[in-house]
Amino acid sequence: MDNGSQQIELSPIKQIELLASKIPGVVSLAQGIPADDTPSIIKDEVISALQLGKAARYSLTYGLPQLREEISQHLQSIGMEYDWEREIIVTAGSIEGITASLLALVSPGDEVIITSPSYASYQQAIKVARAIPVEVDLDDKWQFDLDAFKKKISKRTKAVIIANPNNPTGTIFAKQELIEIAKLAKSNNFFIILDEVYRDLIYEDSLFFSLAELPEFRDVIVRVYSFSKAYAMTGWRIGYLHSDKRNVDEIIKTHDALVTCAPVISQYAALAALLMPEEQKDQIRQAYKNRRDVIVSRLDKMSDIFSYQKPTAAYFVFPKIKLLDWQDSWRLSLALLEQAKVAVVPGVSFGKRGEGHIRVCFGRSVHDINIAFDRMEEFFDKIKT
Ligand SMILES: Cc1ncc(COP(=O)(O)O)c(C=O)c1O
Structure with missing residues (x-):
């Protein structure tokens, strides 16, 4: 949509998810979506509200x-x-x-x-x-x-x-x-x-x-x-x-x-x-913290490819790409999507200062995070040889 002076576009995060949805077997660490279902304590209340009209x-x-x-x-x-x-x-x-x-x-x-x-x-x-x-x-x-x-x-x-x-x-x-x-x-x-x-x-x-x-x-x-x-x-x-x-x-x-x-x-x-009990909220937070620790340890093993600030909150990490030939974050994200079947978001989507980075979401399961990083390691091994 053109609003006269500025083009309104679909956010690049959703563009990547659209592309990813067309490639079978992709593991997505792109959009910020928690892997888990809504807690049953919430769903039960909703069912009761529905039944009570x-x-x-x-x-x-x-x-x-x-x-x-x-x-x-x-x-x-x-x-x-x-x-x-x-x-x-x-x-x-x-x-x-x-x-x-x-x-x-x-x-x-x-x-x-x-x-x-x-x-x-x-x-x-x-x-x-x-x-x-x-x-x-x-x-x-x-x-x-x-x-x-x-x-x-x-x-x-x-x-x-x-x-x-x-x-x-x-x-x-x-x-x-x-x-x-x-x-x-x-x-x-x-x-x-x-x-x-x-x-x-x-x-x-x-x-x-x-x-x-x-x-x-x-x-x-x-x-x-x-x-x-x-x-x-x-x-x-x-x-x-x-x-x-x-x-x-x-x-x-x-x-x-x-x-x-x-x-x-x-x-x-x-x-x-x-109204959810505090202990349950703590458990959710702890589960994300564990995923954060997994992603950080995987990134540490790729220190020749990425440098990063350790996330202290949310479920994203924003690694900087060290490889000079791969500073274009759209090019790298599309290559990762097509060749490694891993969806991440190009850093430039978040502003010019984000170029040369990718955003990786650890809202997904530890299993998915590990598969995505195995694939990324393989991808970078190939392009280095
Ligand atoms: C910083 C920030 N603000 C707002 C939103 C929008 O979230 P929602 O509209 O689902 O509340 C998001 C979603 O990713 C976000 O990351």
């Missing part, structure tokens, strides 16, 4: 009151104070929350800063709002370079989107830089869309800090969360956002225009997810 009708546009109350209590437990009635919206996945926020808070021609690399769909969501994505390069450790960031602020800057933990790097941003950016947002009058969809998949808790904990920034921050990742619920399309009432009063209108309300059956699933 609770899912047939729209909910309030904001979402089921019971769910929003539960979200508000959960937020309180992690140091965030938001009124369930007027400051929380249940959304159809976090990407709908992000798009509704942009449509509400940003005008055509405004600039929205995104980190390079960052989640590929931000570019498309910004273009849907007829705004202009402006990339700011992260440094070698995938952290903010504040001087580089300041240079990207202009009179037309209306928002920055920060994924913390970040996709595709699996890393966490440092507290001090986040606070500096929030101060810049206040003084320069722009919003921060704080995407914390990987908040429950953090392997080094001490590193994590959320700007939404600080009340002085609540008027510039819209925080989004998703049930897709930690609860293996990508297919349910359910998440939420929260912000100061003044912003939510605007976002509710675009959310209504887009979806009327989040799918009600999925809202019951979200309610069950929030």
